Amino acid sequence: xxASSGTRVRAAVVGTGLxxxxxxxxxxxxxxxxxxWDPDPATRLAARDAGVPAPDExxxxxxxxxxxxxxxxxxxxxxxxxxxxAATGGECVLTDVGSTKGGLAAFxxxxxxxxxxxxxxxxxxxxxAGLGAAEPDLLTGAAWVxxxxxxxxxxxxxxxxxxxxxxxxxxxxxxxxxRHDAVAALASHVPHLLAGALAGAVDRSALRDxxxxxxxxxxxxxxxxxGTPPERTANMLLGNRxxxxxxxxxVRSFLDELAGALADADAGALTAGYRDARATRTALxxxxxxxxxxxxxxxxxxxxxxxxxxxxxxxxxxxxRDGGGPGADGGRxxxxxxxxxxxxxxHLSRCRISGTAVEYTAHKxxxxxxxx
Amino acid sequence: xxASSGTRVRAAVVGTGLxxxxxxxxxxxxxxxxxxWDPDPATRLAARDAGVPAPDExxxxxxxxxxxxxxxxxxxxxxxxxxxxAATGGECVLTDVGSTKGGLAAFxxxxxxxxxxxxxxxxxxxxxAGLGAAEPDLLTGAAWVxxxxxxxxxxxxxxxxxxxxxxxxxxxxxxxxxRHDAVAALASHVPHLLAGALAGAVDRSALRDxxxxxxxxxxxxxxxxxGTPPERTANMLLGNRxxxxxxxxxVRSFLDELAGALADADAGALTAGYRDARATRTALxxxxxxxxxxxxxxxxxxxxxxxxxxxxxxxxxxxxRDGGGPGADGGRxxxxxxxxxxxxxxHLSRCRISGTAVEYTAHKxxxxxxxx
Numbered sequence: 255x256x257a258s259s260g261t262r263v264r265a266a267v268v269g270t271g272l273x274x275x276x277x278x279x280x281x282x283x284x285x286x287x288x289x290x291w292d293p294d295p296a297t298r299l300a301a302r303d304a305g306v307p308a309p310d311e312x313x314x315x316x317x318x319x320x321x322x323x324x325x326x327x328x329x330x331x332x333x334x335x336x337x338x339x340a341a342t343g344g345e346c347v348l349t350d351v352g353s354t355k356g357g358l359a360a361f362x363x364x365x366x367x368x369x370x371x372x373x374x375x376x377x378x379x380x381x382x383a384g385l386g387a388a389e390p391d392l393l394t395g396a397a398w399v400x401x402x403x404x405x406x407x408x409x410x411x412x413x414x415x416x417x418x419x420x421x422x423x424x425x426x427x428x429x430x431x432x433r434h435d436a437v438a439a440l441a442s443h444v445p446h447l448l449a450g451a452l453a454g455a456v457d458r459s460a461l462r463d464x465x466x467x468x469x470x471x472x473x474x475x476x477x478x479x480x481g482t483p484p485e486r487t488a489n490m491l492l493g494n495r496x497x498x499x500x501x502x503x504x505v506r507s508f509l510d511e512l513a514g515a516l517a518d519a520d521a522g523a524l525t526a527g528y529r530d531a532r533a534t535r536t537a538l539x540x541x542x543x544x545x546x547x548x549x550x551x552x553x554x555x556x557x558x559x560x561x562x563x564x565x566x567x568x569x570x571x572x573x574x575r576d577g578g579g580p581g582a583d584g585g586r587x588x589x590x591x592x593x594x595x596x597x598x599x600x601h602l603s604r605c606r607i608s609g610t611a612v613e614y615t616a617h618k619x620x621x622x623x624x625x626x
Numbered sequence: 627x628x629a630s631s632g633t634r635v636r637a638a639v640v641g642t643g644l645x646x647x648x649x650x651x652x653x654x655x656x657x658x659x660x661x662x663w664d665p666d667p668a669t670r671l672a673a674r675d676a677g678v679p680a681p682d683e684x685x686x687x688x689x690x691x692x693x694x695x696x697x698x699x700x701x702x703x704x705x706x707x708x709x710x711x712a713a714t715g716g717e718c719v720l721t722d723v724g725s726t727k728g729g730l731a732a733f734x735x736x737x738x739x740x741x742x743x744x745x746x747x748x749x750x751x752x753x754x755a756g757l758g759a760a761e762p763d764l765l766t767g768a769a770w771v772x773x774x775x776x777x778x779x780x781x782x783x784x785x786x787x788x789x790x791x792x793x794x795x796x797x798x799x800x801x802x803x804x805r806h807d808a809v810a811a812l813a814s815h816v817p818h819l820l821a822g823a824l825a826g827a828v829d830r831s832a833l834r835d836x837x838x839x840x841x842x843x844x845x846x847x848x849x850x851x852x853g854t855p856p857e858r859t860a861n862m863l864l865g866n867r868x869x870x871x872x873x874x875x876x877v878r879s880f881l882d883e884l885a886g887a888l889a890d891a892d893a894g895a896l897t898a899g900y901r902d903a904r905a906t907r908t909a910l911x912x913x914x915x916x917x918x919x920x921x922x923x924x925x926x927x928x929x930x931x932x933x934x935x936x937x938x939x940x941x942x943x944x945x946x947r948d949g950g951g952p953g954a955d956g957g958r959x960x961x962x963x964x965x966x967x968x969x970x971x972x973h974l975s976r977c978r979i980s981g982t983a984v985e986y987t988a989h990k991x992x993x994x995x996x997x998x
Contacts, residue, residue, distance in 0.1 A: 377842035397840050427839050437836040440828055445844035447888075448820045451881035453903035456812055459876060463971035463991065464809040466910050467799050468769050470749035472817035474910070475847040481907040484900035491888050491896065499889055504831060506881075509823035516819075516863050517871060524863065528856035531825035535853040538838050538846070599835035619835065 262287045263417070266319040268312065268334060269293075270301055273351050273379065274325025275388025282306050283390050284421045291315035293326075297385050313341040321417065324350040328489045332361045339367055347410045349374040353438060354494040355401055359431035369406035372414050373431055375399040375438065376424070383483050397601065398424040399438075401431045402592050408585040409552075411592075412612050415605040425601035425617070428592035439497040444505055446479050446487055447498070453480035543600065543617035550588040552612045588612070634659045635789070638691040640684065640706060641665075642673055645723050645751065646697025647760025654678050655762050656793045663687035665698075669757050685713040693789065695746075696722040700861045704733045711739055719782045721746040725810060726866040727773050731803035741778035744786050745803055747771040747810065748796070755855050769973065770796040771810075773803045774964050780957040781924075783964075784984050787977040797973035797989070800964035811869040816877055818851050818859055819870070825852035915972065915989035922960040924984045960984070 263286045267278040270292045278301065281288040290301040290308045301308035309315045316322050316338050324334050331352050338348060348371045352358060355373040362371040378396040380387060398418055402411040411428075418424035429437065452473070456465050465473070479487075491498055508527070515523035595602065595616050604615035635658045639650040642664045650673065653660040662673040662680040673680035681687045688694050688710050696706050703724050710720060720743045724730060727745040734743040750768040752759060770790055774783040783800075790796035801809065824845070828837050837845070851859075863870055880899070887895035967974065967988050976987035 377840050379843065397842065399840065425839075427836075429836065433833075433836070437833050437840055440831060440833055441837045441840040441845050442842060445824060445848040447881060447884055448824060448848060449844065450884055450900050450903040451877050452817060452820060453906045454880040454884070454899055455873075455877040457902045457906040458880070459812060459873075461805075461809050461812055462906065464799075464801065464805070464969055465813045465971075466906070466913060466991075467797075467968065467971040467973060468749050468771065468809055468813040469910055470769065470814060471751065472821065472851045473813050475850050476817040476820060477903075477907050477910070478847050479844045480900070480903040481911070482900075482904070484897045484904055487900050488893050488896040492891060492893060495888055495891060499885065501827075501831075502885060505823050505827040508826040508830070509819060509878075512819055512822055512826070513871065513874060516867055519864060519867060521860050521864060524860040525856045527826055528822050528852070528854075528859050530829045531822040531849075531852040532854075532856055534825045534829040534834065534838070535849050538841055538849070539853070541838060596839065597836055599837075599839040601839060619838075 264288075264318060264320045266291065266316045266322045268316065268322060268324050268338060269326030269330075270297055270308070270385050270388070271325065272383050272385075272387050273376065273392070274323065275301075275385035276390060276392035277323050277325065277351070278306055279304065279388055279390035280393065280421060286421070289315045289319070292385070300385050312337060316341050316346075318343075319346055321347045321349070321414065324348065324352075327486070328352045328354070328493045331358055335362060335367065335371065336365060339365070339371075344370070346370060347372065347414055349400070349414055351376055352493070353442065353490045354497075355399070355431035355434045357493065359401055368403050370410050372407070372410050373399075373401040373434075374414070375434065376422075377442070379482075383486070393422050393424070395423050395425065397427050398422065399427045399429050399434050399596075401434060402428050402589055404586055404589045405584045408588065412552075412605050412607055415602055415614075416607070419602065419604045419615075423603075425603065426605075427596045427601045429596040430593060433593075433597070435494050435497045436501065439494055439501040440504075443491055443494055443498045444502050446482070446491065447502060448505070449477050449480040450487070453477040541599070542620040544620045546616045546618055547613060548591055548616060549611045549613045550585070550591070552607060552610060591616075636660075636690060636692045638663065638688045638694045640688065640694060640696050640710060641698030641702075642669055642680070642757050642760070643697065644755050644757075644759050645748065645764070646695065647673075647757035648762060648764035649695050649697065649723070650678055651676065651760055651762035652765065652794060658793070661687045661691070664757070672757050684709060688713050688718075690715075691718055693719045693721070693786070696720065696724075699858070700724045700726070700865045703730055707734060707739065707743065708737060711737070711743075716742070718742060719744065719786055721772070721786055723748055724865070725814065725862045726869075727771070727803035727806045729865065731773055740775050742782050744779070744782050745771075745773040745806075746786070747806065748794075749814070751854075755858065765794050765796070767795050767797065769799050770794065771799045771801050771806050771968075773806060774800050774961055776958055776961045777956045780960065784924075784977050784979055787974055787986075788979070791974065791976045791987075795975075797975065798977075799968045799973045801968040802965060805965075805969070807866050807869045808873065811866055811873040812876075815863055815866055815870045816874050818854070818863065819874060820877070821849050821852040822859070825849040913971070914992040916992050918988045918990055919985060920963055920988060921983045921985045922957070922963070924979060924982060963988075 265281050265286050265288045267274045267290045270278050270290045278290045290306050291312050292298055298308040322338050326334055359373045376393050376396050376398040378393050415426045418426055456462055512527050598618055600618040602614050602616050606613045637653050637658050637660045639646045639662045642650050642662045650662045662678050663684050664670055670680040694710050731745045748765050748768050748770040750765050787798045790798055828834055884899050970990055972990040974986055974988050978985045
């Protein structure tokens with residue numbers, strides 16, 4: 255990717271395991287000037303073998319970079335955020351890929367980093383781990399949550415949205431951090447609990463070996479994420495504890511209804527429950543979108559977007575952040591638009607910034623068919 | 627498939643929806659002389675369009691057949707079994723593909739059909755339905771439970787095992803009917819309950835649209851079978867009610883433990899639970915087998931296996947059932963061997979019958995690696 259000034263964007267990825275490694279490989283393939291860093295020396299060596307510079311020191315890896323992806327384990331992110339913020343210029347955009355957003359967003363705000371930290375969460379993964387399992391296309395086309403904030407944080411959000419759309423063909427879902435955590439609890443964390451319960455119960459069952467022999471689609475699908483490294487899953491759940499327990503209660507309640515109908519041999523109630531379940535499953539696989547283009551004013555001459563007072567040397571790109579300040583209302587209208595897109599189940603595919611305007615390409619779910 | 631006598635095996639499939647239709651198309655492609663029947667006239671027409679004879683009358687479709695697959699909805703199977711048994715010769719092998727086996731096996735025994743009815747359950751499917759969704763390869767290589775019984779029922783089991791191994795490359799899992807139902811509860815039915823609860827809870831949630839936007843692997847996988855036609859799922863669960871509720875209790879109990887560890891923020895307990903879950907998931911994907919060959923005596927001159935006193939005309943095959951009587955002990959040793967294979971999580975890939983012996987090719991799980 256070449257910035258509007260004609261220079262290559264300088265990026266860094268900190269924590270090059272499955273997700274970070276996949277981001278690293280993709281940015282590298284897209285032609286960005288990218289460095290990687292990982293606490294594990296063997297992983298740094300593997301990155302170099304893949305042709306990506308991976309200095310031994312974290313600060314050397316991020317110095318002079320225009321964007322840094324923080325991809326280490328969830329519990330390490332606050333400390334890493336502060337370290338990287340201190341080692342980079344004030345215009346360097348920071349983002350993460352952690353599975354919960356509320357805690358880190360609040361931490362960043364408390365440390366005065368809201369103007370350049372954009373909490374992020376790409377919704378993809380596998381049950382494998384490490385740079386060896388990373389693939390440049392792992393995140394291609396993925397839903398990728400970014401949490402915008404009004405005011406001085408908007409330019410960083412816009413620029414990162416543009417980058418993710420261009421390099422990853424990401425479907426960027428704008429969402430407030432707390433709302434993300436509630437949604438992710440249902441969309442990802444509770445499913446991990448169910449998968450663990452199913453696989454764990456079979457592990458204890460006297461029927462285990464025979465179950466493995468008969469395991470077909472429903473069991474294989476329903477337990478896949480139980481193959482994830484246990485520590486990673488535990489960290490994910492603990493990082494979103496309250497939301498997960500709250501949403502689990504709703505799932506348990508529906509399970510109680512289904513089991514109650516089954517115990518009562520009430521075919522009507524059982525079928526009705528599955529009809530509701532199927533409606534959502536059908537909506538998931540049959541989503542259609544309407545494309546929308548929306549522009550908002552982007553102040554010029556603000557203290558953002560000059561793109562030239564950070565980094566080392568003069569060969570880093572500004573990636574189109576010229577004139578990227580928030581609008582006259584502090585970006586409130588823009589923020590409302592963005593959060594509305596996310597709440598409706600939509601996403602952004604593009605964000606282009608000119609001197610005085612920002613233009614989004616958004617995709618809103620088209621009206622769903624009537625449900626039976 | 628050509629029988630040992632050089633004639634084509636004559637087969638019929640009753641109920642040509644997703645599973646029955648897939649069996650029909652596969653048998654047809656394998657060169658068997660096969661007919662189909664479905665209560666729906668349009669489905670019969672579609673079968674004819676696919677080049678398969680599909681008479682309007684059920685009795686015409688099954689008369690003179692050497693094997694009949696009963697593939698209609700679960701609640702219809704007892705009546706269909708009696709109808710087809712009455713319309714076919716005493717040597718015609720009958721089998722079904724229903725998701726539970728205990729009830730129908732007992733029904734068949736009560737009606738004196740054990741010697742030719744072999745309860746069956748191929749472990750495959752999709753969330754679609756109907757002959758239009760059927761594919762000749764849907765069941766290729768699938769685990770396919772058959773329930774053998776000692777004594778006069780063994781020859782039918784052997785012959786059907788050979789047919790399924792040859793035509794479908796099936797992994798035939800021998801299992802007593804009641805045990806199948808307990809195992810299927812864990813391997814398939816409880817996963818359907820969890821999928822329904824997850825999709826149903828999201829359907830009711832105010833976060834629904836946003837969840838659909840973020841749904842990644844764990845949610846998509848975990849809800850896939852919630853897309854199955856609701857009546858089919860309800861029938862399946864109701865047909866195995868007691869086993870499903872019993873096995874669900876074990877899964878709930880593990881879920882309680884995980885949720886309790888999460889509520890207590892007990893990372894150690896949560897990780898330990900997921901370590902157990904992962905052990906079973908890893909065992910599922912990394913199964914290795916040892917091939918075994920075992921022979922048993924097959925009495926000649928019994929009242930089974932003469933393969934010549936049924937059907938219309940003389941052009942139907944006996945499929946190698948010559949001399950297929952049970953051994954001197956009524957097949958007890960053979961049955962123990964078979965059920966042992968299924969209980970250990972193994973399967974059969976081949977069954978060959980000569981005049982005085984039956985030889986199985988079986989695959990037993992190799993010793994698993996030590997678990998951490």
